[in-house]
Amino acid sequence: MEGFTLIDDRPVDHALYAAHRDFFDATRPETPCLLLDLDVVSARYRELRAGLPDAAVYYAVKANADPDLLRHLVELGCGFDVASVGEVDACLAAGADPASISFGNTVKKESAIRYAHERGIRLFSVDSAAELAKIARAAPGAEVCCRFIVRTTGAQWPISRKFGCTEDDAVALLRDAVSLGLTPRGTTFHVGSQQREPDSWATGVATAARVAAKLAAEGVELDLLNLGGGLPVRYEETVPSLQTYFAAIDRAVTASFPTRPALIVEPGRYLPGDAGMIRSEVVLVTERENGLRWVYLDVGRYNGLVETDDEAIAFPVVAVRADGGFADEAAPAVLAGPTCDSTDVLYERTPVSLPVDLRPGDHIDILATGAYTTPYASVGFNGFPPLPSHCFGATDH
Amino acid sequence: MEGFTLIDDRPVDHALYAAHRDFFDATRPETPCLLLDLDVVSARYRELRAGLPDAAVYYAVKANADPDLLRHLVELGCGFDVASVGEVDACLAAGADPASISFGNTVKKESAIRYAHERGIRLFSVDSAAELAKIARAAPGAEVCCRFIVRTTGAQWPISRKFGCTEDDAVALLRDAVSLGLTPRGTTFHVGSQQREPDSWATGVATAARVAAKLAAEGVELDLLNLGGGLPVRYEETVPSLQTYFAAIDRAVTASFPTRPALIVEPGRYLPGDAGMIRSEVVLVTERENGLRWVYLDVGRYNGLVETDDEAIAFPVVAVRADGGFADEAAPAVLAGPTCDSTDVLYERTPVSLPVDLRPGDHIDILATGAYTTPYASVGFNGFPPLPSHCFGATDH
Structure with a gap:
């Protein structure tokens, strides 16, 4: 096993990290690369199923569309939000x-709606009359789910005003769906990515219940929420336990709905986030202005680490030396990416x-990087290729 | 010809835009896409050669690495900064x-230095002792150019502390190059991208002259700057004429250097920036909160338009309708990209x-988008493919 030094006080799951290192040592893929532990994905999936037993899980593919990951999720019985x-x-x-696929983007070309519908996809999200009309034309008879906007705090990336209609518009759109020959199924909302307040779902659930009640009074029955x-993924911060989230969501649904609707959850970051580790190589170490040490890696903002933008996520990092260990002493260093771009600085x-x-x-291992890394990589900015990913676990052991 | 409406008061080169539209009408590539007019690239190249006749032009490939563009630049006699x-x-x-290639990134893997050297590249940039040692090992006898840091204002994207050593370090590194068997050629500096003050080069040129003088006194002759x-590219803002820049640079070199060194300029944005136009399609128009109209395009931050981040560049945009014109009236709209990501909003x-x-x-045409668009595109975030580019001009007419 390679020598390594844990750094900082960012939390590291040592057993998990050891498994990642073992896989790297056994396979030695070219660096930089993302290693993705499918056993962790399985564990997160099962944790979610156990915590919200009556909720179907639709993985938000945008978080990481690795083909092996998607196949693994199919095997687990997971659905997909595309x-x-x-x-x-x-x-x-x-x-x-x-x-098992929900077309969750409320902004779709009509040709995309038709394409999906022709391939058997039935459930489409909507948050505007214009989009509803497109669905009626391109996917006759389809099921629609209306996205309304919720005001939340506590999210690392709050949802902007880009998506979601008002509560009143949701009622109107789902009502109109009937006259357009579509099947209104229910409503959806988003509390923002990396949400740190378990009670954030309560407002949206209450709104969804009101929309359902209003439509039920008109004879339009919704059966889906x-x-x-x-x-959230853990990263460096203390987030409440997942059980707290599950309990809060369950409490909100029970309190708001007289008859419990079918539930869907759409985890993105949560499923592959902790399962991934990026292995990078140190390219240069040098002192810059004011004696500050700069460490340049072969991975940076343009080949995967977009979410270090504004240092939003402090990923745990581990220094690794192939032939022996490091000195005991550690010192601060700025961490930067490999491109000539001055914004390509991580911390x-x-x-x-x-x-x-x-x-x-x-090497520098960057942990908890299984979500929102490889899909953000540029096609080759500065001539550096996109970040490859390698799945292990599940079939491997 | 299609109907179209010019919008806002962002400056549009009408003749150029007409040529771009004609090419699109003749070829009808799938949208979104970038059209790149090689005749504009030729014109900018010749303008630069005429304005600074004794400066060799090394195109900064990172701005746009389209293979047809690179071939065209080779034909023009252009060199390359990689x-x-x-x-x-x-x-x-x-x-x-x-x-004709300069390896200008001062942070390189030793294997990359060796790779380039084996393929005949002779000129390498450096700004640290560690990098100089790598070059000495991997590219024995190579020529080195030392990058020092300059403090400038006026740049849209100022250069951070990521690159460049002090003036004293530059002297020391170029001196050490001799004893490492390398050939010190000269110095380099960067005033920041989209620089709006023509006099910004003066400080760097004066520093370069002092470094050269100090080394000349030790018997080490530098012959390159x-x-x-x-x-800059014009975008919406008023930048001084290029002639003002050329005159300011020429004045600075003449004032600082007793013997004029060989000159290199490394334009990136300047050569293909104005030559490019992105054609996008409107996917959805809807009212959101406060009656604000949102227009969603099939191009956004994750398939090319990274430089709208923080609305840094206000690209000129033109609305185009295939079958006739628009109403005379215009109204404000938020412009957003196609992904589910809430940060994928342009303006x-x-x-x-x-x-x-x-x-x-x-359609919405987005002008002056020939630089720093296609290379920034993600590999396929949200499942949207990278932005393709199509060159025309030069060989086409």
Whole structure:
């Protein structure tokens, strides 16, 4: 086993990290790369199923569309929330049942709606009359789920005003769906990504119940509530336990709905986030202005680490040396990516603590990077290729 | 010819735009896409050669690595500034002479230095002792150019502390290059991208002259000055004429250097920026909160328009309808991209003015988008493919 030094006080799951390192040592893929542990994905999936037993899980494919990951989720019985024709194709290629796919993007080309519908997809999200009309034309008879906007705090990435209609508009759109020959199924909302307040779902659930009650009074029965995503990954911060989230959601549904609707949850980050580790190589270590040490890696903002933008996520990092260990002493370092772009800096405002004798050729492992990394990578900015990913676990052991 | 409406008061080169539209009408590529007019690239190249006749032009490949563009630049006699092995390969594949390539990234894997050197590249940039040692090992006898840091204002994207050493370090590194068997050629600096103050080069040129004088006193003769990039594209703002820049640079070199060094300029944005136009399609138009109109396009932050981040660049946009014109009236609209990501919004703080009857299927042309668009596109975030580009001009007419 390689020598390694844990740094900082960002929480590291040591058993998990050891498994990732073992896989790397056994396979030695070229770096930089993302390793994705499918056993962790399975565990998260089962945790979610156990915590919300009557909720169907629709994975938000945008978080990571690795084909092996999608196949694994199909095997687990997971459904999919897709944003585009490209994601429809990716799910079908992985063996997904079209009935387990929700086209959740409320902004779709009419050709995309038709394409999906022709391939058996039945459930489409909507938040405007214009989109509803497109669905009626391109996917006659389809089921629709209306997305309304909720005001929440506590999310690392709050949802903007880009999506979601008002409560009144939701009632009107679902009512109109009937006259357009569509099947109104229910409502959906999103509390924002990496949501740290378990009670954030309560407002949306109450709104959904009011919309359902108003339509029921008109004889339009809704039977579905899509709770969206937002379940957090641990990263450096202390987030409440998942059980707290599940209990809060369950409490809200029970309190608001006289008859419990079918539930959908759409985790993105939550399923593959903790399952991933990026292995990178140190390219240069040098002192810059004010004696500050800069460490340049072969991975950065343009080949995967977009979510270090504004240092939003402090991913745990581990220094690794192939031939022996490091000096005991550590010192702060700015962490930067490999491109000539001056914005390609990962942590400058809050330097990370790294061994004083770190040098080119050493590795830096960046943990909890299974979501929103590889799909954000550029096609090759500065000539650096996109971040490849390698799945292990499940079939491997 | 299609009907179209010019919007806002962002400056549009009408003749150029007409040529772009004609090419689109003749070829009808799938949208979204970038059209790149090689005749504009030729004109900018010649303008630069005429304005600074003794400066060799090394195109910063990171701005746009389209293979047809690179081939065209080779034909024009242009050199190349590369950041990686990927860009070395792209230039060589386009027919570039290795002697016309500068490996300008000061942070390189030793294997990348060796790779480039084995393919005939001779000139490497450096700004640290650790990098100089790598070059000495992996590219024995190579020529080095030392990058120092300059403090400038006036740049849209100022250069951070990520690159560049102090003046004293530059002297020391170039001195050490001799004892490491390398050939010190000169110095380089960067005033920041989209630089709006022509006099910004003066400080760097004076520093370069002092470094050269100090080393000359020790018997180490430098014969090269690399002026970097930073020449601006017009966008919406009033920038001084290029002649003002050329005159300011020429004045600075004449004032600082007793013997004029060989000059290199490394334009990135400047060469293909104005040559490009993105054609996108309107996917949805709907009212959101406060009656604000939102227009969703099939191009956004994750398939090319990264530089609308924080609304940094206000690209001129033109609404186009295939079958006839628009109503005369225009009204403000938020412009957003196609993904489910809430950050995928192009202009919200400063909405753009668009025809009141804009609808799905209409096109929006986004002008001056030839640089830093296609290379930033993600591999397929949300399942939307990268932005394809199509070159025309030069060979076409």
